[in-house]
Amino acid sequence: MDLPFAESWKIKMIEPIRKSARIEREQWLKEAHYNVFQLKAEHVYIDLITDSGTGAMSDxxxxxxxxxxxxxxxxxxxxxxxxxxxxxxxxxxxxxxxxxxxxxxxxxxxxxxxxxxxxxxxxxxxxxxxxxxxxxxxxxxxxxxxxxxxxxxxxxxxxxxxxxxxxxxxxxxxxxxxxxxxxxxxxxxxxxxxxxxxxxxxxxxxxxxxxxxxxxxxxxxxxxxxxxxxxxxxxxxxxxxxxxxxxxxxxxxxxxxxxxxxxxxxxxxxxxxxxxxxxxxxxxxxxxxxxxxxxxxxxxxxxxxxxxNTEFENLETRIKQIEYLASRLDEFEIPYQRPAGGHAIFIDAPKVLINVPKEEFPAQTLTVELYLEAGIRGCEIGYILADRDPVTRENRFGCNDFLRLAIPRRTYTNNHMDVVAVALKNVFDRRNSITRGMSIEWEAEVMRHFTVKLKRL
Ligand SMILES: Cc1ncc(COP(=O)(O)O)c(C=O)c1O
The missing domain is CATH 3.40.640.10 (Type I PLP-dependent aspartate aminotransferase-like (Major domain))
Structure with a gap:
């Protein structure tokens, strides 16, 4: 029998993470103007906002x-x-x-x-x-x-x-x-x-x-x-x-x-x-x-x-974890950018929240729902991040509207990926009841997603 795949490293140091209650998360998110960049990291259970600077260094x-x-x-x-x-x-x-x-x-x-x-x-x-x-x-x-x-x-x-x-x-x-x-x-x-x-x-x-x-x-x-x-x-x-x-x-x-x-x-x-x-x-x-x-x-x-990180085993371990999360989402039929990418899973938010109009930012809405569900922080790579057209000042809706779940390198285990997949399934199961999204209350002229203030409709 072939041995199963396993990571090309073992863990030498750990950092505790904490769960929270939904009622707490509702309050924290309101204070953050429904922008997950404005949350305190200690209020996040599994942090998939980025794979940038969040990896675990080697010995x-x-x-x-x-x-x-x-x-x-x-x-x-x-x-x-x-x-x-x-x-x-x-x-x-x-x-x-x-x-x-x-x-x-x-x-x-x-x-x-x-x-x-x-x-x-x-x-x-x-x-x-x-x-x-x-x-x-x-x-x-x-x-x-x-x-x-x-x-x-x-x-x-x-x-x-x-x-x-x-x-x-x-x-x-x-x-x-x-x-x-x-x-x-x-x-x-x-x-x-x-x-x-x-x-x-x-x-x-x-x-x-x-x-x-x-x-x-x-x-x-x-x-x-x-x-x-x-x-x-x-x-x-x-x-x-x-x-x-x-x-x-x-x-x-x-x-x-x-x-x-x-x-x-x-x-x-x-x-x-x-x-x-x-x-x-x-x-x-x-x-x-x-x-x-x-x-x-x-x-x-x-x-x-x-x-x-320009050695095969390290990259294989990483990318197989992204593929593992993708396989769990496949089980629940949750739509994402296929095939799974190198550093993240990109959920196709308008295909999930079919009742939320594009003007109300489906991916941002899904980002908020996932955080409320389980304290998991992803981020919107979609219509808000696309900024306005510099000439017409209209929102740019021509791109994909993704909830990105970026996986930090060597930081979480596949058990964490299971939690993410099930939390997303729970949101997916109640997707038809989510009919309203977000409106913008304040935004910066460029790169507005970092500081935008939103209202839940
Ligand atoms: C493709 C790409 N280019 C540039 C940057 C900017 O890098 P930094 O966050 O280190 O300023 C990022 C960061 O996420 C990126 O993903």
Missing amino acids: RQWASLMIGDESYAGATSFFKMKETINKITGFKYVLPTHQGRAAENVLFSCLVKAGDYIPGNSQFDTTKGHIESRKAFAIDCTIDEALDTQLELPFKGNVDIRKLEKILIEHNEKIPFIIITVTNNTAGGQPVSMQNLREVNKLAKKYNKPVLFDSARFAENAYFIKKREKDYADKTIKEICREMFTYADGMTMSAKKDAIVNMGGFIATNIEEWYEQAKVKGIIFEGYITYGGMNGRDMNALAVGLDE
């Missing part, structure tokens, strides 16, 4: 913290981190930043001007925020199939090459770079194939445009390439990563995801001019070029985390 990472070099300039920790990034990505210039959006801020300050167009595959909200706040336009060229949550495709995060070429022709002079997000978070943690990365690169060369990867989950993307793409089954994750990055000129990285640290990020590139410009902005916004907002110890942990 080697914790050990590396103790030998961090906190020198202001030229710390050995920086050079260790740089060497690891050079090896994994092939990029020679490395600039640390305190997290992913800081890398976007530094680089986009150099590259993005008002009136520019930045095409890509479902730019993440901070990426879109850094583009739109500079009065430029983020153009989504993701394949249309990504919108159909029930369609099973291996690489639903792909760029539609025809859409991309159309934009390159129409706005050629105004395109400073193309940005590809691996994996495609907003479309459901869906991977981009090597074939697609190659095609984007070829097109970019034809139009003489650089390609930037938003690489937060590049290792998970490499795992899917190994599992799903012809010719990659026998390659190591590190070999696949090296090839992926040959199709880019640079990357921004939120190390809080695939480097499994609580805080950190960087820019890496082979374009000397980008690096020289970014250095100046980096010093203004982040700090000197060999720490950029990070502690020496954190750069050490980042280096170890990147190295460990």
Whole structure:
């Protein structure tokens, strides 16, 4: 008999979590204006708001913290981190930043001007925020199939090459770079194939445009390439990563995801001019070029985390947990973006709450219902997060409206996944009685989802 699958690690340290009563949760949520970002974490039982900075570090990472070099300039920790990034990505210039959006801020300050167009595959909200706040336009060229949550495709995060070429022709002079997000978070943690990365690169060369990867989950993307793409089954994750990055000129990285640290990020590139410009902005916004907002110890942990998380066993353990939660939801026939993504399950909220109109934000309503049901915190990746159109100021309803259940790395067990699945089933069973959603009482101009105040209708 074959042995069953089990995690490629064992647990050395634990952190208690607490349950609460529904009556308490009702009060806390009211005080939070029905925005789960405004809840106190201690009022959450299972926290799936994000997989960013919430992973459990390994013993080697914790050990590396103790030998961090906190020198202001030229710390050995920086050079260790740089060497690891050079090896994994092939990029020679490395600039640390305190997290992913800081890398976007530094680089986009150099590259993005008002009136520019930045095409890509479902730019993440901070990426879109850094583009739109500079009065430029983020153009989504993701394949249309990504919108159909029930369609099973291996690489639903792909760029539609025809859409991309159309934009390159129409706005050629105004395109400073193309940005590809691996994996495609907003479309459901869906991977981009090597074939697609190659095609984007070829097109970019034809139009003489650089390609930037938003690489937060590049290792998970490499795992899917190994599992799903012809010719990659026998390659190591590190070999696949090296090839992926040959199709880019640079990357921004939120190390809080695939480097499994609580805080950190960087820019890496082979374009000397980008690096020289970014250095100046980096010093203004982040700090000197060999720490950029990070502690020496954190750069050490980042280096170890990147190295460990570009190994197959670690990624397999992680992604099998997402698949496990998906299999439990399949039992209850709860609709989500199929196939399950790399870091999260994305529940198709309008298919669950069929009586809640889009103007009343079904995914946000489902997020609230799940928290009330069992103290589980997911988050809306949908119509509220999509912000308003910068020109018309209308809500943007053209995207999917998801409740995202992001699974922190190495943090929860499959027993927790069972609790999540059953809590969601309980909400699903009473879905027809949920007829009203949310209205917005106050919102910020960009990235409104973090601070929006809502009313329950
Ligand atoms: C795809 C993607 N890009 C960029 C970011 C921004 O990174 P950070 O939260 O470290 O600023 C995130 C964060 O969730 C992300 O998922």
